[in-house]
Amino acid sequence: MKITTVLTGAALALGLAGAALAQDKVKAGFIYVGPIGDGGWTHEHDIGRQAVEAEFGDKVETVYQESVPEGADAERALTQMALQGADIIFTTSFGYMDPTINVAARFPNVKFEHATGYKSADNVGTYSARFYEGRAVQGLIAGRMTKSNKIGYIASFPIPEVIRGINSAYIHAKKVNPDVQFSVVWAYTWFDPAKESDAAKALIEQGADVILQHTDSTAPQAAAKAKGGVITFGQASDMSEYAPSPRVSSIIDNWGPYYIRQVGAVMDGTWKSENTWDGIGAGMVKIGEMSDAIPADVQAEAKALMASLADGSYHAFTGPLNKQDGSAWLAEGETADDGTLAGMNFYVEGLTGDVPN
Amino acid sequence: MDLSAINPTILIASLMVASTPILLAAIGELVVEKSGVLNLGVEGMMITGAICGFAVAVETGSPTLGFIGAAVGGAVLSMLFGVLTQFLLSNQVATGLALTLFGLGLSALLGQGYVGITPPATAEVNFGPLADIPVLGRILFQHDFMVYFSIALVAAVWAFLKFNRAGLILRAVGESHDAAHALGYKVVYVRLMAIGFGGACAGLGGAYLSLIRVPQWTEGMTAGAGWIALAIVVFASWRPVGVLLGAYLFGGVTVLQLNLQAAGLDKIWGIPLKVEYLSMSPYLITILVLVIMSSGRGRASLNAPAALGKSFHASS
Numbered sequence: 245m246k247i248t249t250v251l252t253g254a255a256l257a258l259g260l261a262g263a264a265l266a267q268d269k270v271k272a273g274f275i276y277v278g279p280i281g282d283g284g285w286t287h288e289h290d291i292g293r294q295a296v297e298a299e300f301g302d303k304v305e306t307v308y309q310e311s312v313p314e315g316a317d318a319e320r321a322l323t324q325m326a327l328q329g330a331d332i333i334f335t336t337s338f339g340y341m342d343p344t345i346n347v348a349a350r351f352p353n354v355k356f357e358h359a360t361g362y363k364s365a366d367n368v369g370t371y372s373a374r375f376y377e378g379r380a381v382q383g384l385i386a387g388r389m390t391k392s393n394k395i396g397y398i399a400s401f402p403i404p405e406v407i408r409g410i411n412s413a414y415i416h417a418k419k420v421n422p423d424v425q426f427s428v429v430w431a432y433t434w435f436d437p438a439k440e441s442d443a444a445k446a447l448i449e450q451g452a453d454v455i456l457q458h459t460d461s462t463a464p465q466a467a468a469k470a471k472g473g474v475i476t477f478g479q480a481s482d483m484s485e486y487a488p489s490p491r492v493s494s495i496i497d498n499w500g501p502y503y504i505r506q507v508g509a510v511m512d513g514t515w516k517s518e519n520t521w522d523g524i525g526a527g528m529v530k531i532g533e534m535s536d537a538i539p540a541d542v543q544a545e546a547k548a549l550m551a552s553l554a555d556g557s558y559h560a561f562t563g564p565l566n567k568q569d570g571s572a573w574l575a576e577g578e579t580a581d582d583g584t585l586a587g588m589n590f591y592v593e594g595l596t597g598d599v600p601n
Numbered sequence: 602m603d604l605s606a607i608n609p610t611i612l613i614a615s616l617m618v619a620s621t622p623i624l625l626a627a628i629g630e631l632v633v634e635k636s637g638v639l640n641l642g643v644e645g646m647m648i649t650g651a652i653c654g655f656a657v658a659v660e661t662g663s664p665t666l667g668f669i670g671a672a673v674g675g676a677v678l679s680m681l682f683g684v685l686t687q688f689l690l691s692n693q694v695a696t697g698l699a700l701t702l703f704g705l706g707l708s709a710l711l712g713q714g715y716v717g718i719t720p721p722a723t724a725e726v727n728f729g730p731l732a733d734i735p736v737l738g739r740i741l742f743q744h745d746f747m748v749y750f751s752i753a754l755v756a757a758v759w760a761f762l763k764f765n766r767a768g769l770i771l772r773a774v775g776e777s778h779d780a781a782h783a784l785g786y787k788v789v790y791v792r793l794m795a796i797g798f799g800g801a802c803a804g805l806g807g808a809y810l811s812l813i814r815v816p817q818w819t820e821g822m823t824a825g826a827g828w829i830a831l832a833i834v835v836f837a838s839w840r841p842v843g844v845l846l847g848a849y850l851f852g853g854v855t856v857l858q859l860n861l862q863a864a865g866l867d868k869i870w871g872i873p874l875k876v877e878y879l880s881m882s883p884y885l886i887t888i889l890v891l892v893i894m895s896s897g898r899g900r901a902s903l904n905a906p907a908a909l910g911k912s913f914h915a916s917s
Contacts, residue, residue: 281709281820283716311821396863402876429862432880436824441815442619442856446863449611462717466817469719485717596865600876 272296272507273330274308275321277337277460278435284460285434285480285497286310289336289359292499299504303511311435314339322347326354332510334503335359337434338403344368355515357506360405362586364517371502374523375405376412376585377553378495379456380560381531381546382477385493386454387417387424388542389475396447397428398440398457398464402600404588406458411592412560413456416549418594426595427452437463448474455490465491475537482532493546494532502528521582525554561585566593607860610739617740617748618814620852622647622806622823624751626830627837627844628758629802634834635762636795637775637908641697642682643803644827645704650675650804651811652708655720655818658808664723668747668808675804676797678704683796687789690912705821715818723747723813747809752845754802759841771795775906778913788913803827836891838904847891854883 274293278286293306307330312321318340325333326347332355335344341361348356348368356368364370386395395417399406410428417424427450429443436459444455444464448471455476457464462483468474468490476486478494502520509515522528531550534543552558563574568591574580591599626643633640653674658667682700685691725732726749728742762768771791773781778788810826811818829851837843858879868874 279709279820281712281716283819427863427865429859430876430880431859432877433824435821437815437817437819437822438619438622438810438824438826439855439859442615443859443863445615446856446859449608449615450860450863452863461819461822462817463815463819463822466719466815470722470816597862597867598876 269303269305270300270332270507270511271305271307271328271330272503272510273325273328273333274306275312275318275325275333275335275337275340276308276310277312277314277339279310280308282435282460283462283481283483283485284478286336286460288481288497289334289499292503295500296503296507300507300511304507312340315343318343319347323350326351330354332357332507332515334506338401338405355510360403362404364519366517369506369515369517369519371506371518371520372405373497373528374521374560375495375497375529376408376560377523378529378531379409379412380416380553381550382456382493382495383413383416383418384420384549385477385534385538385542385546386413386456386475387419387421388545389492389538390417390421390424390454392451392453393421393423393425394450394452395424395426395454395456396444396450396452397426398443398447398455398459399428399430400434400459401432402430402589404586407591407599408585408588409458410595411588414595415561415565415592420545428595428597430600431459433459435460437461440464441467444468445471462486478532484532487533488535489537491535492537493534496530496532498528498530521586523553524550525556567591568593568595607864610736612857612860613740614743616849616853616856617744618852619856620849621748621751622809622814622826623830623833623851624755624845624848625747625806625809626803626827627833627848628751628755628841629799629806630830630834631837631839631841631844632758632762632771632802633795633799634839634909635775635906636771636792637778637906637911637913638686638792638796639693639697639910640679640682640700640796640799641694641831642679642700642704642827643799643830644823644825645701645707646675646678646800646803647704647807647810647827647830648708648821648823649678649704649711649807651807651822652712652715652818653804654808655715655811656711658720658812659715659718662721664721664812665746667720667812668805671804671808672801673804675800675802675807677800678707679796679800679803680793682800683793686912687792687796690914693910693912701827709820712818712820716820718818720812720816720818722816745813747805747813751805755841755845762841772906775908778908778911782913782915788915792913803830806830833887833891835905836888838891839906840904843891847887850890851883851887854886858882 276286280290334357336359338360344358360372440459441463444467457479465476465486468476475492476490480497482494559579561580563578564576565574567573650671654667654671657670658664685696723745732738732742774791782788833847837847
């Protein structure tokens with residue numbers, strides 16, 4: 245017998261044995277938009293993945309792929325993961341929405357969970373966090389703390405989630421500081437430290453002394469620190485390495501409990517396609533520790549807002565609110581419904597500039 | 602809104618900073634390609650340089666040593682490519698792509714302990730009273746030494762390729778390695794040196810990102826800058842001056858469009874500005890200008906080194 249035949253036979257046997265073993269384990273896959281070391285969005289998803297491993301130990305196997313481009317290439321990565329025997333796949337960025345739906349149609353026995361999107365199917369559930377509640381707290385702190393009344397906002401892509409964040413931050417900054425102005429820069433990327441840093445510098449040079457970001461890296465924090473006299477907020481992750489200043493607080497995405505619940509549901513066969521959208525109250529959105537750079541009265545005010553958002557006594561989008569063009573949106577005391585929020589594609593009154601298409 | 606919100610001197614100064622990483626990587630790759638080697642691993646060498654430079658600068662407290670470390674790191678990584686393609690005759694395209702993947706992974710590993718650290722600041726070169734000249738002082742005389750070094754390097758490469766005998770040999774190797782070999786030149790060694798130079802330059806470009814432009818270490822922080830550098834070499838049709846122009850255009854338009862957005866400008870001279878067009882403008886304008894510039898001579902496609910991407914073995 246030739247050595248190659250022996251090897252092939254051995255490989256086959258190993259492969260079969262591996263397949264047999266895999267039957268006992270639930271395999272959970274994760275598709276990430278950036279590297280796990282981005283210090284922000286993807287970092288937190290990966291912490292959620294590790295929480296799944298810690299919870300289930302030997303009963304689960306997790307796999308992940310980093311820096312998967314949004315769009316057509318994501319289908320390749322998803323297909324590959326499904327073919328490798330994943331039982332449930334979490335696709336953790338908005339741009340994976342259509343690829344997830346397409347691949348899910350070809351693998352009806354694999355469960356898919358898409359983050360921050362709005363399309364679902366029998367084997368595709370969606371999940372997201374009400375980051376806009378955290379943005380409300382940020383907006384309040386930003387409005388209270390700005391001296392130049394100019395707040396810079398580094399946005400990524402013009403999708404509902406990002407637009408909700410801008411609106412929510414603006415509404416709550418304006419409430420405590422009627423003179424506040426927002427400059428929004430669209431970076432058209434989730435992760436590009438150099439560009440994020442350039443955007444932060446451009447905003448600071450034009451007078452902004454608060455930088456809010458909806459991109460994933462800590463680069464804007466580094467730029468703000470280098471310039472001095474500017475405050476920032478951690479995005480998606482605590483980014484506490486930049487505390488106490490420039491980073492004064494943060495929005496932390498807490499995915500672990502959700503991932504554990506969903507993988508557990510796959511294990512005991514109770515998984516079904518759902519649309520989960522949790523906020524501060526359910527613990528999916530956390531507010532990172534407020535540093536001493538925030539005055540005590542502002543901290544108290546921010547914590548009161550957090551409490552009212554958490555117990556549901558206050559909704560971040562409560563009327564009276566007009567749209568940017570002045571037309572009425574919410575009447576006095578009326579709150580926004582989830583459908584409108586999920587598809588939000590307009591600015592509220594007072595914001596300048598257009599939402600790009 | 603009007604343009605007055607943007608300070609043109611600060612804008613020009615910051616566009617020079619934004620352009621330097623791509624410029625360094627591109628001028629290195631130009632030399633590599635002039636020697637007939639196509640190294641697609643620029644991104645991997647850049648990111649490796651970014652973490653090597655960052656680590657050395659943090660450990661020693663000296664940005665200058667950091668840049669030297671970055672150049673060494675990039676060059677060492679490029680030698681991997683050099684050995685594989687020049688001695689083992691592996692496919693250059695595949696090896697280059699692998700080098701990028703390897704560099705990204707290696708840098709993530711090396712960078713584990715360096716997340717969230719602020720590197721030592723790189724001082725501006727002191728030009729004394731020159732820095733106080735209004736406008737010009739801010740634009741020309743208030744930069745860190747790498748900005749001047751990168752421009753000097755472009756001039757040096759241009760002079761080397763045009764006037765120097767060694768430069769002539771390098772070009773000969775890139776145009777026809779068989780002829781160069783027949784004349785007694787050591788094709789493989791010339792190419793190895795070019796690859797090493799390219800690696801060192803890419804490493805410097807990466808370190809410029811992690812030490813000055815951002816400044817911090819983040820995994821995957823080059824985010825495609827290496828590919829832009831590769832594209833600029835092609836669109837500049839392998840001319841150093843074109844590389845300089847291309848890199849400054851790309852960096853410049855990137856910074857300009859971010860500033861236009863930050864200023865909330867919705868039109869310039871009556872032309873409405875759309876964010877989505879502004880965002881793609883760095884790519885479009887750079888390609889357009891470089892293509893027009895090369896087509897003027899009518900030999901854009903002819904300027905590629907004739908032996909680009911071909912393996913050489915003395916037996917063939």
